[in-house]
Amino acid sequence: MACTDPAASVGGASASPAPLIFAIQHFCIHDGPGTRSVVFFKGCPLRCQWCQNPESWRRETELAHKGHLCIDCDTCVDVCPTGALTAPGVWDPARCDLCLRCVDACPAAAMVRFGEPRSADDVLAALQPEFNLYRRSAGGVTLSGGEATLFVPLATEIAQRLKNQAIHSTLETCGLFKLAAVQPLLAAIDLVLFDLKLFDDEAHRAQCGAGNAGVKENLRALVRRAASGAGPRVWPRLPIIPGITSVADNVTGWASLLQEIGVRGVTLVPYHQFGAGKRSWLPDAPAAPELGALSPAELARSAAILAAHGVQSFAPGAEDWRLAGGVATRG
Secondary structure, three states: OOOOOHHHHOOOOOOOOOOOEEEEEEEEOOOOOOOEEEEEEOOOOOOOOOOOOHHHOOOOOEEEEOOOOOOOOOHHHHHOOOOOEEEOOEEOOOOOOOOOHHHHHOOOOOEEEEOEOOOHHHHHHHHHHHHHHHHHHOOEEEEEOOOHHHHHHHHHHHHHHHHHOOOEEEEEEOOOOOHHHHHHHHHHOOEEEEEOOOOOHHHHHHHHOOOOHHHHHHHHHHHHHHHHOOOOEEEEEEEEOOOOOOOHHHHHHHHHHHHHHOOOEEEEEEOOOOOHHHHHHOOOOOOOOOOOOOOHHHHHHHHHHHHHOOOEEEOOOOOOHHHOEOOOOOO
């Protein structure tokens, strides 16, 4: 299926498909303070060329095939009621009705489902066993994706119920949302991890599928609200992608903006190629770009540019959360 205009989905319109969760990961240390669980919502308004989670893009349930696990037993072909599967990993999406019998029958777990409807009760039940761990480690739960702000009612219910249990909650966002639409979610969240990408609007549109004027506006607004105590704390994160976000002009642009709005800390997320193989799991995903490895010099240069603007940079999981913009809250 071809990607639709990403901007058309901003704000979580009521006509959108029901929220889907494609993963809940536990014992994470790179997605906010302490030890956390991360809830991944399926659906994203951007199409970043370097994305490590292409299974998060579409809002619909997707069938995928992990070729490295396949044992070529043809079980999936035998159980397919529509004849959509003609060989392991080869199917006609137009004939597939997503009955998922192939997933259930696959003895090697090579046929997989990405995305299933989960209620707040379902998600909280999966998180409940770690509540004491969150409290001991000053950790909590991070709502990520995809993009959780596309599904404000469900994300808000989860965050509010965590808040009622005194569990710290964090929102990771690409920043492309309608601020008025996400107010209920922001009121229940303790911390926002705000992803930065391309500073130039045209470059952002070319590499990510949408412009970034709204992203910058939302960053300014959230930092301003946090400083006044009217919103959650804010912590930006900048992925350092070789030859794309790592270029000096891009880092300088973000450094100047962060200095201007009073942000003192940022996470530099080094690019890695671990997610490139996922593209082969999905029949319609474009191939990953050939970017090469990130050099230590590129990472060091980015940190130096930020430091020159009074912004301290951190590796994922090593942040000094006391520098997060806004009034201190739980955790």
